[in-house]
Amino acid sequence: MILSALLTSVGINLGLCLLFFTLYSILRKQPGNRIVYAPRLVEKEKKSQQADFSLERLLPSPGWVRQAWEPSEDELLSTVGLDAVVFMHIFTFSLKVFTVAGIIGITILLPINFLGNQLSYDFSDLPNKSLDSFSISNVDDGSNRLWIHFCAAYVFTGVVCYFLYQEYSYISSKRVSYFYSSKPQPHQFTLLVRGIPGSSRSSFSEVVESFFKDYHPSTYLSHTVIRRTSKIQELTILRCYLAAAFVSFNSRYGAAIALHIQQGVNPTEWVTEQAPAPQDVHWPFFSSSFMKRWICKLAVVVACIALTILFLIPVVIVQGLTHLDQLETWFPFLKGVLNLTFISQVITGYLPSLILQLFLSFVPPIMIMFSSIQGHISLSNIEKSACSKVWWFTVWNNFFANALSGTALYHVQVFLEPKKIPQVLAEGVPAQASFFIAYVVTSGWTN
Template identity: 35%
Template sequence: MNPESLIASAAINIGLAIFILTLFSILKKQPSNDPIYFPRRLSESQRQSQSQSPSHRRDENRSALSLRRFLPSVSWISRAFRVSEDEILQTNGLDALIIIRLFKFGIKFFVVCSLVGLLILLPVNYSGDGLTAISHHSLDSFTISNISPGSNRLWVHFSCLWFISLYGVYLLYKEYNEILAKRIQQLLNIRHQPNQFTVLVREIPFCSQHKSRGCCVEKFFSKHHPCAYHSYQILYDGKEFKELLNQAKSIEKRIEDLRRRSVVKKHNQTPLLLNPSKEDSVKLSLYEENLEELHHKIHQLQCEDMLKEKELPVAFVTFKSRLGAALVAQSQQHSNPVLWITDAAPEPRDVSWRNLAIPHRVLPLCNFGVIVAASLLTIFFAIPVTAVQGIAKFEKLKKWFPPAMAVQLIPGLSSIITGYLPSAVLKGFIYIVPFAMLGMAKLAGCISKSKEEIKACNMVFYFLVGNVFFWSLLSGSLIDEIGESFTHPKDFPSHLASAVSAQADFFLTYILTDGLSGFSLEILQPGLLCWDAIKSCTYGRGKEKTPYLYSLPYYRIIPLVSLSVLIGIVYAVVAPLLLPFLIGYFLLGYAVFINQIEDVYETVYETCGQFWPCIHHYILIAIILMQITMIGIFGLKSKPAASISTIPLLVLTLMFNEYCKMRFLPTFNLLSIQNAKEFDELDEKCNQVEFNYENASTAYCPPCLRPLNCMESGSSCTAPLVSSSSF
């Protein structure tokens, strides 16, 4: 890739980012776009039912037609940097804060790395004389490729490698320690949540005497945990319930639309509307009869005799104390380990009810199927990645595909194609990957939505590392050196290792595209804008707009940002010119996602920081890859002493990883006995013990036992129609 292509890529990405952010700052001021850009605030104000809240007063000011509404501004950026961590933690939870801490980690890490790279490594690389031995690339004079083999200048890179590695490990330890402290504090703040008193029990035996599994739960825990056990909630196969509930919700929506339409017609008082209102009244009575019939069917299915036939070997068991629940969740209950399997219960809104119906013995097959599907997707994705590298290596591609030379007939088009197009095409292909992986993760049988997203995070990250990083490296090297590889196959490993520095320009354009264009499109939300415009012009005309409220997509944000961290760490010593661009990447991402977390995305569950161990693992993989890469480069540069001296650093990093697994990871997975006891003692002082476990005993009502929403009151009752513990 030549300098013109890099400049073209930077110019296009910067221009698009400025245009998109300018457009966003204008569209955000339009009250009609509030359901897109303020759905979280609208939803909260609707729940609070406060017509004169501060947010409503802001809306009144914004609704006034003025020139200011159509002028771009950057006030949202300054507002984002004024939001404190405590505010995010209080209003959005620790999981949302972890996203912000990831961006802050990137800023802190790459600022220091940039200083080291620009002040020390860049002058050393630029003053080298190794370019005569290798092919010329646009960034080679600023990379380690410009250092001649055997030069003592490589000891500067060796020293910087040790410093960057140790600094990264220090930051990781500090982050892990601080987030662990915040997790314990957050668990204390939300200690009244039902999941701290509840255990999920699977593979419950069937009682042939009472023809039920519920009595087995009662007998087992009353016998083995008599002081701590309180009650249980058995689960049921709810397929029939779900079908009837969906039909009832559909009819409720139609009834609501008809009632709203009749109110509008009543206010209009137009004679021409009298006949349609009679038709609407007939439809309304018919729908009400159908709804009454569905209610009757649901109540029939919810009787005790019918429920016993649909029992699943799964139950939520509630205890009188957190200590009792923690002891049960962390211990083996039966001599046969595949019976009475216990696990800490997720919070009620996080439960994946669909997956709880999957037999526990089938879960390994589900996991295997998901791994196979993800592997096939990864292999298939190698085709577009190779095609992208073919575009990036346009000069080599012309030799193998002569018709491509026609591109040069249009001035400047070649620079745009080789500079901007490869990273844009790759980003477009990558966009669909997280959604596909989340769909696969939902088939793996996870007990909660958060575990589905954590699993999807892992699959997406390894997919990106395998395809976007390694395969881009390999395919780019094969295209660049394909002739020499065939004529001198023994030199293939050397050519492959040298591709790390040769691909620096491609990854620079990828960071520019992912950061500038990607984050700008994230905040603009063009898909929702188009859908809202279509909806407003068709069937949604005249209807009140509902907020487009979605949960924070951890499975999409964390892996993509972690890949950029990996690219930056691997190239920190190899090509330090890339590092300043990463600082801009993380600064823009920080501002964008503060805005999205505060105004757009909803908090649908709280794991108290269980995503951080994944992020820690990803960053540690990046540091290890950097060290392995430098061991290979030192070897290629005829500096075996530096390669050998890097091995202890690699060993220290692996030992640090094992230490973190022992020191931090267990506390992120479970509530410790010590903390459980302390929380119980605090409840005893506040006289809240009985209230907490009584609340927990009714919190895990299966969806099939919940009555339909009462349309007159608009409230939904979550108390079970039939209490399972009474069987």
């Protein structure tokens, strides 16, 4: 990718950013959208969503940006909760990290890379020069300047770890304070117990009561057996006994003890887990057996691996778009179009990261679907599991797969000689720097 292609990508993304800011600034003023953009204010003020027409509603204004940063943490905590405070800290943490990265990259690494002679470029026509001229690829072989890159990497990693430690300590203390200041909730004293063994002489309710009165006599309070009612059973006034129950204790400490110890000899019986909040319950897997949940988890792992492998197809396509010479080889009939300056700049600078973003937009819904059939009993656990899957998927496909598709996949024989893998990666990964720069511009600004 040449420098002018990157500038084209930057220009397109800046234009999209301005467009989105403008649309948001206008749409948030419309009375019909008040319930969308300010639902808490609508609920609090109980105002009508209709108002007289005014020209000011159709003009964009940047005042909402300032207003978004005005509330203090205490105000955010009291009005929208701890999640909003954590979300704002993510923004501030990102700004700190990118500020440090920008200072190190622009003032130290960029001049060192640009002054290298490895690529032997004529720098008189700067806009048409490859971005590799500004990357580590341009550092001379055997140059002592490479140590500056190593030191910069260690310094940047140390700074990021320090920022993470600060944020983690602060948010952890806020979380603990928020927990102790909030009113106790019923689900904090309750466990879900699954795999209850049946008895021919007693009902599930009697089995649960007998078991917990024997093993937790001082903390056991009550229980509720989970029942499944179908339409036919409703007509006949019959209900089916699932092998699960909600068991409540008289203290959080008692619930915590029962949660963290094995209740029986057979690890598939009397399985305990924290009960979800009433509005957070996901019912489909309450009746599933231990073996069914285990098979579902295994099937989800296989499906995630298959999705990751299939995603290599768009990744390879994206990497092909970043190299015009490869694109002309694959599609010779496009040679005339690719020779147009603007078209080539858009294809190499903006289109690859846009295509990757479009494909990645389908990943979160798929991961949520996978997590929902994995055996979780709460919606929050489904979201947490899906976030973890998306994170691993993004790390692999955004870094390793892109780096390998641009290097090692074109040198398949390297896998037959493992000793050469570090050398191939050392030569190939810096060559993908231009793609990652364009990707950060697209994903960071436009998203």
